[in-house]
Amino acid sequence: MCILEDRIIEIEHLIGQGRYLEARTLTQAAIENSSNIRLQQLHALALSKGGMPGQAKEFLEKVYKDHPEDAETAGILGGIYKTLFKQTENSDFAIQSRDTYLKNFTSTRNYYTGINAATMSSIAGQARKGREIAQEVIATIGEANSFWEIATLGEAYLLSKDPQKSLEHYQKARQLAGTDWGKVSSVHNQLWLISHYMNVPSDILKIFNPPAVAAFVGHMIDRPDRSSPRFPSSIEPAIKAAIKAAIRSNKIAIGYCSLACGGDILFAEAMEEEGGEVNIFLPFNKADFIRESVAFAGEHWVARFEDLMNRHAVHFVTQENYDNHSDLFSMQSKVVLGSTILRRSLIHSDAYLLSVLSDLDFSRLEGGTRDNMSLWPFQDKIINISPNNYLAASGGEASGSSGNKLITPSSSRPALYTLVIDTEKTDEWEKVEKIIRGAFEAAVVPPLACSTIEARLIIGFSTLRALWDFVLLLGKTKGINPSELRLSINGGPILLDDFHEKEIVKYKVMSGGHVDAALNEHQFSMPGICIALSPIAYELPLYKVEIELLSRVHMEKGEVVEVYKILT
Known part of the structure; x- marks a missing residue:
């Protein structure tokens, strides 16, 4: 029992740090040998927060069916439905979110699930029900002291059509938030969501305008x-x-x-x-x-x-x-x-x-x-x-020229953006690899280097734009099933060798620490999803590529890598 409790504490800690992939690995192994409901809840949380709310929903609905009175399961499931509603704008998810949040609130009188039940009611077009729940939340909190209690009252009064009291509480909450931009952006994002479904006075919206x-x-x-x-x-x-x-x-x-x-x-x-x-x-x-x-x-x-x-x-x-x-x-x-x-x-x-x-x-x-x-x-x-x-x-005069001498690099080690590709269907890998290599000829900007290392293809591009264009090209290439490929984007200085001047891909050998890192971090990839690893992932928004944080991972040497899912 002590071992199980320690494992649960470890998983809760990982989720608290945003290390969802690591948490999911532990929960997946643990639930195979245990029906502990807390492990099941944590597995659903790791799935949902790690970018897979659909899978989290399917898993936790079965748990909720077996434990319909468990308030914690209801609260987590309500959050999953809310995430799915934000992604799809399907009002069915809004109603499901409201119902599960409301069941939790009725059982626990927890103001967090209460205000979410009220808000999701209003978003789903049931404003009267939203007002009723919001008034219950106001009565539950009573005298507010903490930032979140005061901000929740601001939202509850907003849903109750009392803009003056809402304004007063939001102003007080903003003063308490100070320069805690996490709190500021959290309230702003909630108001931004609400404003798409009901009128939010401009003097309330501007209180939490993000910096x-x-x-x-x-x-x-x-x-x-x-x-x-x-x-x-x-x-x-x-x-x-x-x-x-x-x-x-x-x-x-x-x-x-x-x-x-x-x-x-x-x-x-x-x-x-x-x-x-x-x-x-x-x-x-x-x-x-x-x-x-x-x-x-x-x-x-x-x-x-x-x-x-x-x-x-x-x-x-x-x-x-x-x-x-x-x-x-x-x-x-x-x-x-x-x-x-x-x-x-x-x-x-x-x-x-x-x-x-x-x-x-x-x-x-x-x-x-x-x-x-x-x-x-x-x-x-x-x-x-x-x-x-x-x-x-x-007393000086401006000059734009630095007068610095051009310095020649000490080795053939350009900074490249790497794309690692493999598939779970290893028996088809040779065929898939041949098709991918054949696509180089159709690339707007072909890769500079390419190597096959342990049934994984690592391709080096001189720019991230060229790499992303090639990813899009693969999605249209005959003979490629994108749902079966695992792709990961990384980058850094790469050592190149085996030069072929007349070929489309000039270098056949790639090596160095960043090649090793790209191959190692490819372990976080999933079929049908293209992931990108920090810090290279941060560059993608420059090309209007939408990304979403899947997880933070602590590597063996102590560094923290952020894993992003590409949404575009």
């Missing part, structure tokens, strides 16, 4: 040997003040950036000083990044870098060495932009691209900077702060 999100790109502080100034240290205070002004005027409270000396660090510090959330991305290992992008400007910049690293969330595109591969910077920039768009879609807010680029650099935007910024889908929300506006006061 704007911003991605940042910009120049580093000038190197000591730069012949003409572009971003000298003398204008640093003025640039930081301008960044702060842009943050305030556009109500930006969530930022994504790298952490090079100059613009990046100034943006991160400004966000921090304004009480915002900072998310940092580095293109390769920390020591190399400091050497290439921070240390040349002086030890005080290194100290500021370290301080920010210690206080905020940091993500590495790769932990490998730099080795003069500048394409890693481009990959990182796209991940920063895509992460910002993804966050915007999750909280339904505005997204800005804030830059610090000289007039010349901003107008011509050559190479990677131009290509990356052109991907930004909200061209009317690009704010550039030009150092030129401050150079005259400091």
